[in-house]
Amino acid sequence: MIFKGSERFSEFSPFLEYEDQESATWLKAALEYANEPLPAQHRTKIAVNATLPAVRPDLISSVLASFGTFGTVKIKIGGAGSDLEQDLARVLETNRLFPEAKIRLDANGCFSVADAVAFSQKITALPIEYFEQPVATIEELVQLRHQLQASGVELKIAADESIRKAVDPLEVSRLGAADIAVLKVQPLGGIRSALEIARTSSLAPVISSALESSIGIAHGLQLAASMTDLDYACGLATASLLAADVVTEPLIPTNGFLEVTEPVPDQELLKQFAVDAETQASWHQRLDRCLALLEA
Numbered sequence: 219m220i221f222k223g224s225e226r227f228s229e230f231s232p233f234l235e236y237e238d239q240e241s242a243t244w245l246k247a248a249l250e251y252a253n254e255p256l257p258a259q260h261r262t263k264i265a266v267n268a269t270l271p272a273v274r275p276d277l278i279s280s281v282l283a284s285f286g287t288f289g290t291v292k293i294k295i296g297g298a299g300s301d302l303e304q305d306l307a308r309v310l311e312t313n314r315l316f317p318e319a320k321i322r323l324d325a326n327g328c329f330s331v332a333d334a335v336a337f338s339q340k341i342t343a344l345p346i347e348y349f350e351q352p353v354a355t356i357e358e359l360v361q362l363r364h365q366l367q368a369s370g371v372e373l374k375i376a377a378d379e380s381i382r383k384a385v386d387p388l389e390v391s392r393l394g395a396a397d398i399a400v401l402k403v404q405p406l407g408g409i410r411s412a413l414e415i416a417r418t419s420s421l422a423p424v425i426s427s428a429l430e431s432s433i434g435i436a437h438g439l440q441l442a443a444s445m446t447d448l449d450y451a452c453g454l455a456t457a458s459l460l461a462a463d464v465v466t467e468p469l470i471p472t473n474g475f476l477e478v479t480e481p482v483p484d485q486e487l488l489k490q491f492a493v494d495a496e497t498q499a500s501w502h503q504r505l506d507r508c509l510a511l512l513e514a
């Protein structure tokens with residue numbers, strides 16, 4: 219849902235399968251962005267990474283072409299229908315085509331600890347920045363880090379799902395389960411709450427989108443702009459993964475950077491991509507239920 223508050227346009231876009239309780243956290247973020255003043259900014263442009271989904275090796279160049287110049291590429295591995303061999307082939311081919319690019323891997327928690335160790339041992343020669351959520355649980359992340367250390371593999375681990383879907387987003391930091399925290403505005407309940415998590419945890423932040431339109435991605439840009447320390451490229455260049463957008467100038471990076479802006483939706487595009495009346499009604503009901511939870 220795209221709506222305008224007292225300050226600016228905002229987006230409420232929890233995934234369809236999410237329960238109301240989890241979606242209400244996303245709504246809290248959307249309302250804060252719409253109605254509250256933004257925190258102080260420390261930068262006006264944000265370095266972003268390209269993202270490579272699980273495509274065949276011969277399609278890598280054309281998929282990555284939509285990101286323009288990039289210094290960092292995130293490669294999705296471990297998804298449904300792919301196997302370790304194919305994942306490895308995709309990573310190696312990406313490195314062959316873009317030898318200067320830093321690589322980060324994201325398995326969305328799909329690997330077992332054993333597979334994650336085996337995979338990590340095969341990529342030690344590559345410029346791997348970090349491996350994001352190789353395994354599903356915080357306990358497995360801790361195990362994995364111990365096993366990597368024991369086998370002499372130096373590889374940074376990032377936590378995404380373990381932070382955004384956790385009851386306590388700081389548990390990862392407390393248990394030493396990762397080096398890097400992937401922070402997303404909507405799942406963490408807003409820019410202020412994400413800033414607080416970054417401040418309290420000992421992890422290096424990477425700000426990412428939750429696959430929003432350019433309106434929602436702008437929430438992440440503001441969070442990235444407000445971070446005091448930001449050493450890694452952010453995962454905010456996801457507009458090109460969408461078939462269409464609601465702004466006339468989608469947030470597509472130039473030379474690996476996105477400008478920090480407050481995009482405004484285009485009325486014609488909003489009309490063009492409006493959902494049918496039944497879907498609209500179900501979203502309004504979802505909004506009401508989530509509002510009730512926030513007010514409870």
Ligand SMILES: [Mg+2]
Nearest residue numbers: 324326350378
């Ligand atoms: Mg991720």
